[in-house]
Amino acid sequence: MIKKLGIIGVCLLVLAITISCEKDFNDIGTNIVNNGQFSTGSFPLELEITPIDLDEVRADNIGIGSLREYWLGVYNSGDYKTIEASFVSQLTVPANFSLDDKLSIDDTTDESKKVDSVFTLDYVYLKIPYTAVNTRATGDSEPKFRLDSVLGNESIATKINVYRNNTFLNTLDPSNPAQSNKFLSNQIYEKANSAEVLNDKGEAYDFTPKAKDTILPLERKLSNGNVYNDTIKIVDNATKRITTPFIRIQLDRNKMKELFWDKRKDVEFETAAAFNDYFRGVIVEASGNDGSMVPLQLGSNAALDIYYTITTFEKKEGQTNLSVKDTLPRTYSFAFNGVKNSIYKMTPATNATPAENFKIQGTAGTMAQVKVLGLNLNDADAINELKGDSNNNNIDDLTELDVDNNNYLDLKELAELRKIRGAKLLINDASLGFYVNQEISKDTALVPQRLFLYQNKDDGNAPAQLTDAYREIALFGGSLQNADKKPEKYLFRITDYISDLFDGSANDFSSLVLKVYNSPTDDAIKNNQIDENVSSRNWNPRGVTLLNGNTANGEKKAVLKISFSKEKN
Template sequence: MIRKIGVLGISLLCLATIISCEKDFNDVGGRVIDNTKFETGELLLDVAIEKIDISDSNTNDAYKAVRADNISTTVGEYWLGVYKNGGYKGIEASIISQLKLLNNPKIKDTKPATKIGEIDSIYVLDKVILKIPYTATNIGKETDGKPKFRLDSILGDISIPMPLNIYRNGTYLSELNPSNPANQNSFQSNHSYIKSELLNENTGFTFKPSPKDTMLILTRNISNGNTYKDTIKLANKAPFLTIPLDKEKMKTIFWDKFKDTEFSSSSTFNNYFRGLIIETEGSNGTIFPLSLLGTNASVSVDFLYTITTFQKKEGEATLVLKDTLPNTYSFPLSGIRNSKYVMSPATTAVPSNNFVIQGTAGTMAKVTILNESKLQELRDDKLLINDASLTFYVNQNINTNKNIVPQKLFIYQNIDKGTKGIVPTQLTDAYKETATFGGYIQLSEDDKPEKYSFSIKDYISDLLDGTTSDIEPLILKVYNNPTDSAIKNNAIDVNVRTYNWNPRGVTLLNGSETANGVKRAVLKISYSKEK
């Protein structure tokens, strides 16, 4: 009997609890859950799109160029080469960089060989090269058993040879702003540099990127007058580009000065030798990324030399050849590094009711999604936002290859901060809803690039509940990794930088319903509304 009463009591308690919870649950958020009192629906809002092009003379100063230095951030990629693709701007991408000073390099270690056993060592400079490792992936083995590589992220036509010139940079690269040393310096992608002298061995040097360029064979000089062949490879046997430099010039300005004051410290060295300008040019070709981070991936100026050692032996009147030792001094690209992008106009007009987004070219778009009257109308309707998505469809007649379009786009907002000026700022969704914010390329059933979509529920909700009233246009651009990330080092960073080293472009359909129908650029709002 007691057991039955206990069970009955527990059952009644649970029922009361459920009823109480249901009442509370129905009251949450103004009784959102009570479907008899709320209706749901969707709104499709047209958006207005205006292009932003840094090459336009009337463009706002905020968009004149993308930032291209590594002074305030770690640059993930540097692009080199020429890329021309009809409907997009042509890009000639070059690299400017200081070199790292080595610790105590020497070019002789000579002792008078007057006594038995004493050694005389002679250093002979064999060749000077600029070594540029490609970004590549090992995909197996060739038929001869050698490693087989694929060049990664390469864009363009690899059959076209491209001129490549190496200049001694005459522009002093400083971390501090020359006009105001209290401020940090910056270099834009269109900065002009002084070419003090050409350093190529061959003034007509051209190249075509190849995954088969995995070695360099050179002639070594022994101080007794003989020579021999030697093979140079990377430690990981990956492909690399080799540009021979003028040995006599490099001997005069580098090799012979190792013990002079110009090489006594990093500051004096960077003032004496202000770095290299690695410049490509041409009407067409390929563009590819380089990593300047890490030992195995470093781009460097290599002085390839041979040490020949002699020894005086008992009973011998002259020195006797003892050994030869091949060696290298590598001066990696380090310190301040910049990219330079020389743009040429697109050769194919953008179709009407389309617009172009392109990374390093600085081609972006302003997207106006709401005006004051529409915002007030939505507020008056007292909508509760369940979801809000901003979608841009790809022109699939132009962009058929998923591998060459941007893999991700990005939106942010320019906020007027009064005396601080216009500040590019992350949307709240970018850091509050990182996993769902979006921007990634989505593919159609036939594996073509179809659309990019962003979830901006928090931003729209904040507008409707009055948390913010800032309806300035959103800015759409090619996503740049990692500088566009709203989370850096596990902390929120609301500021958006103007860096972009992604050269890819895509053609998108604008907001015209007449021209583009269901594939027009559109803001879709899913809502609940009290009846």
């Protein structure tokens, strides 16, 4: 976390020439020696924390390829907003979808090629892989998995309905095609045919997460009506071993026959553009007051699958009737591709936030503004450490800096110390800590593993990275710290940011914002380049209750603690 190290590092190593380095008296870390020329100390800065409650976050894949997680289901924790998590996605037409379903025996004079092939539509399913951990041990005869990050009550079924989306999903902004489009999590999508449900028999699918759902048994048919059994599974092509369990939602065969199967020779399926205009994707919608929610990765194995059977017939030499030559089970997979967006429908929390607490929740857009109220001028210990009398008039310079007479010195007022004292105040460390309310947020698996802090520039219109987020990545922090297997606190070190304000390198004293960290969109360095803009994307539904800066929270109240060194007169 070294700033201007080239000159200052030499100054520290050679103490005899410290005075000659006054012009580079800046932040150099926490290892300042308290010697005859410097004294050290620390003081807490009071914070004013105000909840921010947005109606939406950004949840599409435009510009980033894919979200790390798409959630499906209902999560009702009681202490945070209830989330009904759904998604919308375009589909991709498989390359061979316009294949002829019949080659007549009369189309060739080659006796060996006189084969009839008849295609029979069996089923249509949505196949959506879980995010799962393989727990299969050596010697296990059956596949074993553990579902990752299931939230909520797995014993309560969530209703899932599938609709045909009628809203055109465009990657470019229709009002300004030179700009990328965006879809927020509360986007309303028009459902085709008066919100006609595509589920089998028009009935909602009762969803409860099951790690054992690794095989889908199907009873398939030959062209003559005879039945045979088949199984669908997701396997590794090399080992043929099952790689993951998956959700399977059966769609209405007759509706999908009309929409897809019977039209596969038509112009709507000739190009991707034509298809995306004809069939604008699927809306997979969860609803309910309670249940469970799971993370999904809508990659190559997530698809709308059309299962069909090819029955091939041949006319053998010397025979006049056709006989069955082969039975071929096949699948047309319409992969979830193109524009995808998470949809979050939220209702208020059941339990009220306790006094002197505040909540943070990712997908719900629940954040907090953190304003540095400043140094309380009634804090005698801090005043004694900082005060000075540069004019030798027995007047405490700090009280003169309180221009708004609120009995606090905010960051801007404290920064004026450099003008009064010749820039002889060195910020060694600035740490911002938030303690967890362990009575509410008890489970480390249910709280965010990391929070994120950024600067709310231009009243929130230009959210920006703090300099520590890219200059001091290893020290910036924000990760959850546990104590006795319980969530304890989140700690940020913003020394570089505070030092820049105190030494005049920066002059934007905008408030800060605390939110749930979202990987990788919140990272300040992307593709080896600094990106100072902060995105509103978030796909982490977890929440945490934190103690605010009120004195009622005692030693666990939220504060910005600054450690400093100053040159003695």
